Amino acid sequence: MSERLQPGDTAPAFTLPDADGAEVSLADHAGRKVIVYFYPAALTPGCTKQACDFTDNLAFLSGHGYDVIGISPDEPEKLATFREKENLKITLLGDPSKKTLEAYGAYGEKKLYGKVVTGVIRSTVIVDEHGKVERALYNVKATGHVAKIIKDLGL
Numbered sequence: 274m275s276e277r278l279q280p281g282d283t284a285p286a287f288t289l290p291d292a293d294g295a296e297v298s299l300a301d302h303a304g305r306k307v308i309v310y311f312y313p314a315a316l317t318p319g320c321t322k323q324a325c326d327f328t329d330n331l332a333f334l335s336g337h338g339y340d341v342i343g344i345s346p347d348e349p350e351k352l353a354t355f356r357e358k359e360n361l362k363i364t365l366l367g368d369p370s371k372k373t374l375e376a377y378g379a380y381g382e383k384k385l386y387g388k389v390v391t392g393v394i395r396s397t398v399i400v401d402e403h404g405k406v407e408r409a410l411y412n413v414k415a416t417g418h419v420a421k422i423i424k425d426l427g428l
């Protein structure tokens with residue numbers, strides 16, 4: 274099981290393909306705060322709700338200095354379909370190898386309908402402008418999560 278990140282940790286660096294296959298790195302966002310959220314699969318009900326919530330609040334979050342990146346184990350082609358179908362404006366990255374998911378503690382054992390399974394743990398890590406973990410939230414709910422982040426950050 275991967276280690277969960279703690280406030281003050283250095284956020285693990287990553288370079289992953291976006292929905293268009295272009296490489297995106299955490300380092301590309303240096304000097305900005307970044308909300309990096311991890312979700313199990315594009316085009317599923319909970320993940321769609323969460324992605325739409327982030328898109329609906331993107332202008333507000335961006336205005337407060339936050340970029341938003343969603344990471345799942347999906348291939349770029351599926352992410353492109355997801356983005357087009359739901360008109361998403363956030364950056365979606367694919368991590369089929371699950372290396373970044375593991376580095377962020379967002380992949381491992383979890384309970385699903387009472388059974389222990391291995392998979393993506395719905396998580397959000399807020400990285401400050403210096404690349405340090407400001408907050409690390411695990412086993413979050415898809416619905417209402419964005420509103421909770423905004424409230425917790427005092428925005």
